Amino acid sequence: MAREAGVSKATASRALQRPDMVAEATRQRVQEAAERLGFQPNAAARALTTGRTGLMGLIVPTLSNPFFAPLVIGAQQAAEDTESHLLIAVSEYDAEREAALADRLSEQADGLIMVTPVGSDAALRERGRRRPLVLVDRQVGRLPAVVADTVAGLAELLDHLLALGHRDIAYVSGPAGSWADEQRRAMLTARASDAGARIHVLGPLPPTFDAGIEASAALPDAATAALAYNSYLALGLLHGLGVAGRRVPEDISLAAADDLSTLSATTPPVTALDVPLQAVGTLAVTRLHELITGHRRTVTSRLPAAPVLRASTAPPRSL
Amino acid sequence: MAREAGVSKATASRALQRPDMVAEATRQRVQEAAERLGFQPNAAARALTTGRTGLMGLIVPTLSNPFFAPLVIGAQQAAEDTESHLLIAVSEYDAEREAALADRLSEQADGLIMVTPVGSDAALRERGRRRPLVLVDRQVGRLPAVVADTVAGLAELLDHLLALGHRDIAYVSGPAGSWADEQRRAMLTARASDAGARIHVLGPLPPTFDAGIEASAALPDAATAALAYNSYLALGLLHGLGVAGRRVPEDISLAAADDLSTLSATTPPVTALDVPLQAVGTLAVTRLHELITGHRRTVTSRLPAAPVLRASTAPPRSL
């Protein structure tokens, strides 16, 4: 130990952790001794006494979908601000796998952030009881959560289509069992019906380009607009429609419920929902930090998602 | 502690860690007691005695560029196989920041994987001396490294262009100070010259879509083909050329030195280099694990990058 500085380890520890609890002169000596020896504090030992590892676990369903990159980036930034690091794991949309990962991460981290579209409410509740837990894009009871309000955003998007005159709108839905997808479906159906319009649900479908192509052939004839669960489905739809000779937006309008950057570079650019995922990531880490330090009881935060209107949506032909 | 099972903690520990060193009956009792109490081993305490945290640090320059996603995914998978977790941090291409992150991660992790296009050789050498370190896409002395052989792949790509008949080829280069970029430039210039052709270097440029657009206007008149440092530059070039009324590949051929998925969905699809980044990530973790467990002295592994020929490359007009 750095009693190269000629002090007790207690003083050394203080000099590095609580510089103000020690005489300036000794602080300097310790500092220098530490440098000279290339002293590296042992995180494990510190964690053992303090009960804090300074690590936060982050479980995402996948990293293949660039959709999640901003979330990780945002979380990363906030983690830095709280002097902690991120332990990232990937569940592959598998509830069992996710549970195993969460268990293992719990041993190492001070708390967990989970974006878990699958996975049972009960399991999450139980997990939240044991250790600090923040959910992302999902609400379970009174568990702390940060959600991007895609439902409200989607409502705006729907309103936009309705205002354009669309009355038969296809919703190309996402993976089976997705919590978010169910919320959206319910909202769309109800809201459309209130406005005297109809939602034609296709799916559930895997949220992929190929599934979008297939869906493009299955769109009901009546539909003058299609709303896709995500960008990949939208890109597939665009491609499929193009191949089939149906023009967007002349023959059919198209919009997506999330907004990967490619959507703005297609022909035509696709109307989409800007989901503030980076902010979600940042906020989730902040919340978890509050939870860990016990600074505050936190509940659900809701970040608005806003439609980005592009050239792929226009009034239906019949008008 | 789980002496709910009526055994000493020593036995309890053994029952859970070395099941074969304990009588089957007691193993069961301990097991059950652990379940009942929801016992969670404390990773910090274990790390303190064993000297292993089971964590690996991974520092990437950015996560905004989907280029790195496969790397993380590959690393993730391999980490799972070695029973370890990944601590991921982002350097933002900032050497100073990177150094700070590396220092902090070193305290927590058993070793580090760094993909560091910037950052000085000397600093990396020193770091490699202190703790297990694996470099990605970079070689520094005899430090263990895993590199995707984009230089060799690019040579193939160049050969392809030469075989098509191109003699004046623009290389739209990447960020200033990039290790990989320099390697490429040198190879291209030398190899082209050997074949009686010329490389026109544009840049250094930020590896972005917008920079690609600008570069498209700056291409030398003589150039019948352009090779871009990465997909974003290639997409920008494609866009810029399209706007300017120059057709790809009729007027000019285009290729990229990496291969984001969008390149295959453009019009025309863009010839590119398939960089096996996922395999790189996997191998890097495997190497680091070997290093940590001392199973093997490892040096540089080189994974081949192969050209994917698409419609954006064709013989030059003049032929």
Add this chain to the structure above:
DNA sequence: TTGTATGCGTTATCAC
């Protein structure tokens, strides 16, 4: 302001 002593939860050593 500084030093001494204790404990964090686990594994390793050495008896039994």
Add this chain to the structure above:
DNA sequence: GTGATAACGCATACAA
């Protein structure tokens, strides 16, 4: 096969 017991390296309560 099992049980005491001593580390591991740090932070703190308490004493000086």
